[in-house]
Amino acid sequence: MKQRLTVLGSTGSIGTSTLDVVARHPDRFEVFALSAATQVDLMLAQCAQFKPRFAVMASAPHSHLLAEKIKANGLKTTVLQSPDALEIIASNDDVDTVMAAIVGSAGLAPCLAAAWAGKRLLLANKEALVVGGDVFLDAVREGAATLLPIDSEHSAIFQSLPEDPATWSQRVEKIILTASGGPFRTRTPDSLRDVTPEQACAHPNWSMGRKISVDSATMMNKALEVIEARYLFGLTPAQLDVVIHPQSIIHSMVQYRDTSVVAQLGTPDMRVPIAYGLAWPERVESGASALNFHALSAMTFEAIDDHGHRDRFPGLQLAWDALAAPQGTTAVLNAANEVAVAAFLDRRIRFDQIHHLNLATLEAVSPSNPDSLNALLALDAQARSVAEQAAGRLAA
Ligand code: NAD
Ligand code: MG
Numbered sequence: 001m002k003q004r005l006t007v008l009g010s011t012g013s014i015g016t017s018t019l020d021v022v023a024r025h026p027d028r029f030e031v032f033a034l035s036a037a038t039q040v041d042l043m044l045a046q047c048a049q050f051k052p053r054f055a056v057m058a059s060a061p062h063s064h065l066l067a068e069k070i071k072a073n074g075l076k077t078t079v080l081q082s083p084d085a086l087e088i089i090a091s092n093d094d095v096d097t098v099m100a101a102i103v104g105s106a107g108l109a110p111c112l113a114a115a116w117a118g119k120r121l122l123l124a125n126k127e128a129l130v131v132g133g134d135v136f137l138d139a140v141r142e143g144a145a146t147l148l149p150i151d152s153e154h155s156a157i158f159q160s161l162p163e164d165p166a167t168w169s170q171r172v173e174k175i176i177l178t179a180s181g182g183p184f185r186t187r188t189p190d191s192l193r194d195v196t197p198e199q200a201c202a203h204p205n206w207s208m209g210r211k212i213s214v215d216s217a218t219m220m221n222k223a224l225e226v227i228e229a230r231y232l233f234g235l236t237p238a239q240l241d242v243v244i245h246p247q248s249i250i251h252s253m254v255q256y257r258d259t260s261v262v263a264q265l266g267t268p269d270m271r272v273p274i275a276y277g278l279a280w281p282e283r284v285e286s287g288a289s290a291l292n293f294h295a296l297s298a299m300t301f302e303a304i305d306d307h308g309h310r311d312r313f314p315g316l317q318l319a320w321d322a323l324a325a326p327q328g329t330t331a332v333l334n335a336a337n338e339v340a341v342a343a344f345l346d347r348r349i350r351f352d353q354i355h356h357l358n359l360a361t362l363e364a365v366s367p368s369n370p371d372s373l374n375a376l377l378a379l380d381a382q383a384r385s386v387a388e389q390a391a392g393r394l395a396a
Contacts, residue, residue, distance in 0.1 A: 002030040003120075003278070006089045008110055009101035010046055011036040013209045014124040014150065014270060018099050019046060021275045025284055033080075033089035035102070038062055044069045047077045053094075054078050056085040058106075086110035091117035097278070099150070100125040103211050104338050105331075105380050108132055112373055115139035115147070122277040124150040126228045127338070131331040131376055137231060147232070148277040153177045153225055154232055155273035156251035156264035161233070168233060175235060176253040176261075177225055178245040180205050181302070181309075182216040185246060189311040195351045197344060205248040205268045214341045218354055219313035224337075226319035227330050237323040242316065244302040244309065249291065267291055315355050318362070328367025328379055335383035336361035343391040353394050361387045 005022065009015045015036070022029045031050035036043045037058040043066055047055055055070070055077050057063040067079040080088060090098050090110040098114040099122045100107055107125035112132065114121045116139050123129060129136050140147045149155050157175055161168060183202050184192055200217040201210050208216070215221035226240050251273075253263040266272050267288055275286035304310065310317070315337075322329040340357040343349045349357065365383045370376045 003028060003096045004030050004032045004094055005097045005099065005278075006033040006035075006092075006095050006114075007031065007099045007101065008035045008086060008090065008107060009037075009099075009103065009125070010034040011039040011042045012101055012103065013207065013212075014101035014274070015099070017270045018101065018274050018278075019050065021271050021278060021284075021286055023049070024287060025278075028284065029278065032092070032095050035086055035089065040066050040069065044073065044075075047075050048073060051075070052077050054080050054085075054089050056080050056089055087113035090114040090119070096120060097122060099274075099277075100128060101150075103127070103209055105131045105334060105377075108136075108376065108380075109373060112136065112139045115145040116143040118143040118145050120146045120148065122148050122150050122274070126151055126224050127334050129231050130224050130227045130334045131380060133231060133327060133330060135371060135373065135376060148280055149228075149232055150270075150273050150277050151225060151228060152268070152270065152273050153252040154228060155276055157229065157233060157254055159264045159276065160252070160254040160262040165234070169235065171256055172235060172239070173255045173257050173259070174239040174241050175229055175233060176241045176243055176255060177222065177229060178248070178250050178252050179219060179222045179242055180216065180248045181244045181246055182219065182221075184217055184312065185244065185302075185309075187312070189308060192312065193350055193352050197347065200344070200351060204246070206270075210345060211338070211341050214344060214354075215337070218315050218351070220315040220318075220337050220341075220354070220358075222313075223316050223319035224334065226316075227323060230323055237320050240320075242304055244304065245299065246302075247299055249296070249299055265291060315358060318358060322362070325362075326367055326369065328370045328376075329362065331370065331376055331379050332362055332365045332367055332383040333358060335380045336387040339384050339387035339391060343395070348395040349391055350394075357387055357390050357394065360390045364390075 031052045033054040035056040063081040091113040097120040101124040108128045111128040201213040248268040255261045269288035271286040322333045336358045340354040364386045
């Protein structure tokens with residue numbers, strides 16, 4: 001029986017890499033539905049190649065345009081257009097696996113729908129878990145869903161942990177997430193005032209969407225990943241450590257009680273964790289090139305406390321601060337950061353103001369234990385509106 005797949009965010013960096021892996025294994029995978037925001041022509045090409053039953057666009061005008069083009073090209077895909085279209089394609093009875101590759105908290109509701117419906121949920125959309133927290137994990141438990149990480153660090157950790165999660169807290173001393181340090185690792189903190197979106201998006205090792213690229217430049221990506229790891233692996237925040245490893249060869253590590261360290265290594269290509277999630281517990285060809293140890297010159301490491309990294313990347317600490325604060329604080333931090341990154345990409349605020357905006361929003365919004373999807377969405381909206389006002393003041 002083929003695995004039937006919905007890809008949320010199919011036109012993005014993770015979405016297209018997912019379809020690249022899927023296309024290598026027509027005997028294993030079949031595409032049930034695709035979704036995207038605005039790229040109608042790429043979506044049309046994906047519909048022609050993968051022949052999904054459904055396609056979803058984020059707005060009515062894009063849906064209509066896609067529907068016209070699908071008809072003109074004689075394709076059979078139905079363009080679903082309703083407010084809950086993403087939830088429908090994420091939870092349909094005919095779907096086995098959902099790749100969550102939308103960027104931002106916009107992906108939360110379909111993730112929860114997939115979780116409640118008991119799907120195999122491949123999570124690239126880290127913001128959904130950072131916002132959803134325990135509500136997300138409860139949905140996975142209640143729906144008996146299988147949650148598999150796609151983020152390369154979390155895939156590496158998952159591959160380095162024992163199979164039985166019940167043993168993790170007893171056996172594991174700590175998790176060490178590696179971070180490349182992004183494009184600004186060696187710049188003086190003061191010079192970051194004036195960097196442009198183009199410079200921030202030029203990542204040395206990975207080619208990714210613009211939002212996560214900016215997050216890598218501020219290291220807010222690592223902050224979100226620390227929170228993601230906290231929820232995925234259930235250890236205490238004090239057991240989560242970060243080290244800078246500029247070559248991105250070790251994707252993360254697990255240190256055990258006896259000091260043994262187990263790591264996962266590979267070339268920086270997201271098709272590896274994607275293929276792992278798709279095939280787990282099996283292994284299939286991913287299309288990535290293998291690491292060549294004979295040509296590998298160096299693997300280096302830098303402590304966060306050295307080289308001025310705390311001044312350069314002040315946002316990283318917010319992960320532990322938010323995890324120590326009341327439930328919902330991670331959702332506030334995520335909302336602030338989404339608004340701040342968008343404002344920076346629009347050239348409304350400076351790069352160094354991303355952190356100021358995150359701090360100002362965390363100070364202004366006190367979450368009151370959000371325990372449902374609606375409560376989370378309301379908190380997300382409230383934090384966004386506070387962050388937008390702060391961005392307006394900074395831009396003025
Ligand atoms: P991207 O910007 O390249 O793609 C995002 C996709 O989501 C696109 O298909 C877009 O059309 C869709 N989308 C955006 N906003 C939407 C909305 N409001 N409603 C519906 N669809 C929407 O981003 P990406 O780099 O592929 O990242 C996707 C997710 O995966 C992010 O959460 C990111 O943090 C995570 N991730 C990405 C990488 C990577 O290498 N790119 C690695 C690890 C984790
Ligand atoms: Mg990552």
